[in-house]
Amino acid sequence: MRLMRHIHTLTRPGLNMGAMIDVVFLLLIFFMCTTSFQPTESGLSAQLPQVGGAVREPQDYEPIWIRLAGDAETVHIVCDRRACADFDALAEELRLRRAIADIPVVLAGQDRIPFAAIVRAMDLCYEVGFSRVAFAARGD
Numbered sequence: 001m002r003l004m005r006h007i008h009t010l011t012r013p014g015l016n017m018g019a020m021i022d023v024v025f026l027l028l029i030f031f032m033c034t035t036s037f038q039p040t041e042s043g044l045s046a047q048l049p050q051v052g053g054a055v056r057e058p059q060d061y062e063p064i065w066i067r068l069a070g071d072a073e074t075v076h077i078v079c080d081r082r083a084c085a086d087f088d089a090l091a092e093e094l095r096l097r098r099a100i101a102d103i104p105v106v107l108a109g110q111d112r113i114p115f116a117a118i119v120r121a122m123d124l125c126y127e128v129g130f131s132r133v134a135f136a137a138r139g140d
Contacts, residue, residue: 063104064097065136066090066121071112077121087120094128102129108136 067078077084084090097103105125109118118135125133 061103063106065106068109068113075117091124098128104132105130
């Protein structure tokens with residue numbers, strides 16, 4: 001008796017496109033429901049250019065020199081060879097310069113000047129917005 005062999009034909013494996021389309025549509029619906037289409041613009045930090053003429057780079061400017069002289073009772077403030085009556089006048093002078101660019105600032109104090117005056121001048125520089133403040137080796 002002769003046994004019959006079953007001949008199996010190999011079929012190519014295929015992708016079940018119906019299930020794939022279902023998954024794609026579910027993902028699409030999920031992302032559409034969870035996405036916010038209107039981001040809050042106030043939370044985005046951006047520095048946009050100002051309208052006007054060309055602005056020079058901060059490297060083109062000479063540093064601002066603030067010299068403090070005097071003693072513990074009287075402090076004389078000079079900002080780039082211009083005398084300032086007090087620290088409020090110095091703050092106004094620095095605000096005017098900061099409107100131009102972030103220029104380096106150098107603080108120079110004499111030996112007899114109280115350290116609190118130098119710290120106050122440095123704080124004014126940071127309050128106005130200068131980020132590069134340095135101290136001179138000698139205050140002369």
